[in-house]
Amino acid sequence: MPRDRNAKIEALRIAAMLGIVAHHYAIHGGVIGGTESGNTAVFLAVFSSFGKWGVDVFVLVSAWFMVDRPARGKALSRVYSETLPVSWLIGTLMAVTGVVALSSRDVAKAVAPVVFSEYWFVTAFVLLVLISPYLTIVIDALTKQQLGRLLAGGLVLWSVLTLVPGIALGMSDLAWFAFLYLIAGYLKRHGLPWTPRVLAVTALVSVGVLVLGVALAASWRVAIGSPADVWWVMTELASQSSLLTAVPAIAVVAWATTSRPWRSPLIVTVASASFGVYLIHDNPLIRRVLWSDVVDTTGAAGQAWLPLHAVGWSLAIYVACTALVLALQPVCIRPMHRVTERLRAAVTNTWGSGEASTKAPDRR
Numbered sequence: 001m002p003r004d005r006n007a008k009i010e011a012l013r014i015a016a017m018l019g020i021v022a023h024h025y026a027i028h029g030g031v032i033g034g035t036e037s038g039n040t041a042v043f044l045a046v047f048s049s050f051g052k053w054g055v056d057v058f059v060l061v062s063a064w065f066m067v068d069r070p071a072r073g074k075a076l077s078r079v080y081s082e083t084l085p086v087s088w089l090i091g092t093l094m095a096v097t098g099v100v101a102l103s104s105r106d107v108a109k110a111v112a113p114v115v116f117s118e119y120w121f122v123t124a125f126v127l128l129v130l131i132s133p134y135l136t137i138v139i140d141a142l143t144k145q146q147l148g149r150l151l152a153g154g155l156v157l158w159s160v161l162t163l164v165p166g167i168a169l170g171m172s173d174l175a176w177f178a179f180l181y182l183i184a185g186y187l188k189r190h191g192l193p194w195t196p197r198v199l200a201v202t203a204l205v206s207v208g209v210l211v212l213g214v215a216l217a218a219s220w221r222v223a224i225g226s227p228a229d230v231w232w233v234m235t236e237l238a239s240q241s242s243l244l245t246a247v248p249a250i251a252v253v254a255w256a257t258t259s260r261p262w263r264s265p266l267i268v269t270v271a272s273a274s275f276g277v278y279l280i281h282d283n284p285l286i287r288r289v290l291w292s293d294v295v296d297t298t299g300a301a302g303q304a305w306l307p308l309h310a311v312g313w314s315l316a317i318y319v320a321c322t323a324l325v326l327a328l329q330p331v332c333i334r335p336m337h338r339v340t341e342r343l344r345a346a347v348t349n350t351w352g353s354g355e356a357s358t359k360a361p362d363r364r
Contacts, residue, residue: 016054023051029297056249063184276325
């Protein structure tokens with residue numbers, strides 16, 4: 001990864017992945033079902049609320065770069081060069097050690113993680129990469145006003161109305177990622193009519209509203225029901241398409257991409273491992289033992305020191321996975337990238353680039 005990248009944007013990848021790890025602590029750890037403490041449930045709801053915010057930020061940042069470089073081959077090469085080695089290594093480790101009993105389905109997912117959807121995010125993101133050239137055509141073909149109306153309508157349909165119980169408007173992960181791509185395209189092509197300082201304040205206020213909104217909603221659910229009732233807050237109110245989550249994600253990306261850049265080789269290096277952090281800690285085979293056996297989230301449920309446990313373990317997992325990814329980069333990730341790049345070049349030479357033109361059609 002080039003060391004001259006804007007560290008402010010790369011830092012968003014780090015923050016996003018930290019939020020995702022925290023989200024997984026609460027969601028995958030079984031801690032909600034193991035606590036009878038309302039205070040614990042409210043804390044976990046707030047603590048996990050940055051998970052889907054992190055997903056939105058990660059996709060928006062990636063899309064912001066892809067809009068001007070919608071070539072599918074290089075992006076796919078980067079995803080596969082990291083996903084395949086990590087999946088193969090974890091699958092081999094589990095098969096050799098016997099820590100997790102592997103089924104035929106587990107083996108298929110480990111060998112072909114994208115097509116068998118071992119990671120929902122990776123599969124949806126790969127599909128987004130495949131359709132991204134055509135989304136760029138839409139972005140460039142529409143006027144600023146037309147694209148703005150399309151995005152406003154989408155936010156009403158999928159970020160506001162879907163918060164009403166019983167309303168389902170067919171929003172899939174891929175559809176939401178495509179919508180985020182269009183938002184990133186709007187930011188890249190037209191920007192927002194505010195200064196970086198105003199965008200910074202907007203980002204801080206919207207993040208504060210996210211935290212306060214989740215805390216109030218979780219407290220209300222506990223008051224009228226039980227600690228387990230905060231599950232709706234964690235999975236619906238703070239979902240990736242919720243207005244409460246999407247607005248702060250859009251605001252922070254808009255600020256980072258328009259304000260004065262930072263230069264920090266350290267941040268850029270750490271950010272280069274952020275995708276790998278997800279691939280390791282949320283691998284389904286790792287997940288079966290990580291939270292229950294290593295972290296012991298259920299043992300911490302209801303304890304007064306659970307916030308420290310949650311923060312400490314989330315940071316520890318992030319740091320450990322980052323160190324492991326950085327160690328794997330020269331050993332297998334970069335060599336795999338050279339292989340996938342050669343395959344991409346061979347396919348391009350044989351069949352042509354196959355890239356869709358991103359030039360807007362002549363509408364005269």
